[in-house]
Amino acid sequence: MLAPVMLSASLSAQGVFSNKTQSIVEKVIQDYPNHFYNIKGELIGQFSQTSRYKSTLEVPGAASSTITLIAASGTQGSGWTCAVLQTSSFEEASARFSEIFGQLNNSIVTATGQKTFILSGQFESPLPDKKDNSVTLTLLPGVGEMKKLRVQVSLHQEGQEWTLSIGVSDDPMEMLQLASN
Numbered sequence: 001m002l003a004p005v006m007l008s009a010s011l012s013a014q015g016v017f018s019n020k021t022q023s024i025v026e027k028v029i030q031d032y033p034n035h036f037y038n039i040k041g042e043l044i045g046q047f048s049q050t051s052r053y054k055s056t057l058e059v060p061g062a063a064s065s066t067i068t069l070i071a072a073s074g075t076q077g078s079g080w081t082c083a084v085l086q087t088s089s090f091e092e093a094s095a096r097f098s099e100i101f102g103q104l105n106n107s108i109v110t111a112t113g114q115k116t117f118i119l120s121g122q123f124e125s126p127l128p129d130k131k132d133n134s135v136t137l138t139l140l141p142g143v144g145e146m147k148k149l150r151v152q153v154s155l156h157q158e159g160q161e162w163t164l165s166i167g168v169s170d171d172p173m174e175m176l177q178l179a180s181n
Helices: 002-017 020-034 090-104 146-147 172-180
Strands: 040-047 050-055 066-071 075-085 107-110 116-121 132-140 150-160 161-169
Touching: 020 075, 020 090, 020 107, 020 146, 020 161, 040 066, 075 090, 090 116, 090 132, 090 150, 090 161, 132 146
Parallel strands: none
Antiparallel strands: 040 050, 050 066, 066 075, 075 161, 107 116, 116 132, 132 150, 150 161
């Protein structure tokens, strides 16, 4: 009688690691050392030291997915962003935010030519009176160039609309500073 219960628990745990969102993010992470070269689509914009491309990978049902490459003052940065949901309902956006975090947190990521990593972060519930909510996940163990990688689940309000996005990049704060220069 114990065997079926253990098998069921094992299958449930594996389901967490085989969802579409996690699968897409894993493929994006695998191409991070190449500055997303293998998933880079057509150029959609270029300004100063920043180039934006359409991504060939996106979460099913997403509004858009882009790759940003920055080269400024001898520093290079790269990032993939996927706008997963746009809605006027904070409750809907918050529920999806929690769901995506749950799909990504503690998931196993195997990067080509690298060891196996665990994506890990600390959950913080989004607040409706806070226009920018985000949770950052990192790869454990953080080694080599992969220790700079961050996965960020963000919920941003502009006007009456909430936008939920997933980002994979070098340090997100550094990326924002480079992009604004």
